[in-house]
Amino acid sequence: ETGVTQSPTHLIKTRGQQVTLRCSSQSGHNTVSWYQQALGQGPQFIFQYYREEENGRGNFPPRFSGLQFPNYSSELNVNALELDDSALYLCASSFPGQGQETQYFGPGTRLLVL
Amino acid sequence: QQPVQSPQAVILREGEDAVINCSSSKALYSVHWYRQKHGEAPVFLMILLKGGEQKGHDKISASFNEKKQQSSLYLTASQLSYSGTYFCGDTNFGNEKLTFGTGTRLTIIP
Numbered sequence: 001e002t003g004v005t006q007s008p009t010h011l012i013k014t015r016g017q018q019v020t021l022r023c024s025s026q027s028g029h030n031t032v033s034w035y036q037q038a039l040g041q042g043p044q045f046i047f048q049y050y051r052e053e054e055n056g057r058g059n060f061p062p063r064f065s066g067l068q069f070p071n072y073s074s075e076l077n078v079n080a081l082e083l084d085d086s087a088l089y090l091c092a093s094s095f096p097g098q099g100q101e102t103q104y105f106g107p108g109t110r111l112l113v114l
Numbered sequence: 115q116q117p118v119q120s121p122q123a124v125i126l127r128e129g130e131d132a133v134i135n136c137s138s139s140k141a142l143y144s145v146h147w148y149r150q151k152h153g154e155a156p157v158f159l160m161i162l163l164k165g166g167e168q169k170g171h172d173k174i175s176a177s178f179n180e181k182k183q184q185s186s187l188y189l190t191a192s193q194l195s196y197s198g199t200y201f202c203g204d205t206n207f208g209n210e211k212l213t214f215g216t217g218t219r220l221t222i223i224p
Contacts (some may be wrong), residue, residue: 001156019189033211033212035214039198040218042116042201042214042215042216042217043156043201043214044214045211045212045214056211058211090155090156092212097162102146102158103146103158103212104158105148105155105156105157105158106155107154107155108155
């Protein structure tokens with residue numbers, strides 16, 4: 001148990017729809033990172049939020065957006081869903097330390113786009 | 115570019131040792147190791163910082179060669195619970211983005 005929670009655990013959507021995934025960080029952590037993990041692959045960095053500001057973004061289109069709230073929980077929003085968006089979405093919380101920090105992962109949200 | 119891990123997959127009998135290698139194409143600041151079991155989230159194993167650090171706990175240890183931009187994970191006297199996919203992840207200084215490697219699937223059989 002890492003203390004990082006995500007909701008929902010599973011989700012089925014159709015192409016073109018929009019989805020919001022939620023993440024509650026571990027107590028004391030002010031940084032949340034989001035990752036997409038396709039079947040059989042490693043997690044791919046989507047973006048990171050630090051104190052409610054985006055702090056780095058991976059190679060994902062603008063239809064992937066996020067928010068971080070004052071309590072450091074976070075949302076990942078994906079618009080205009082495509083079939084390739086089907087994946088496990090992981091969030092990880094950490095306390096920044098110049099690359100030294102450990103990222104603790106939540107259980108993930110499995111998204112299926114039909 | 116993501117780090118390249120080798121081997122891609124390995125099958126061991128319980129009690130045997132394994133080495134998983136991770137090579138990066140960029141200057142590294144830190145290397146992180148995670149284990150992920152099927153259908154579960156990655157679980158943190160250890161983090162190594164530049165400077166040729168070595169770390170270990172229980173029967174799992176790792177080394178980090180900054181000059182070669184490589185890290186290795188050592189599993190000794192493997193247990194059934196060690197089965198899973200192992201990922202290394204690297205970061206650059208001042209960039210908190212964690213780039214995961216290609217993964218190594220480890221299967222331990224009785």
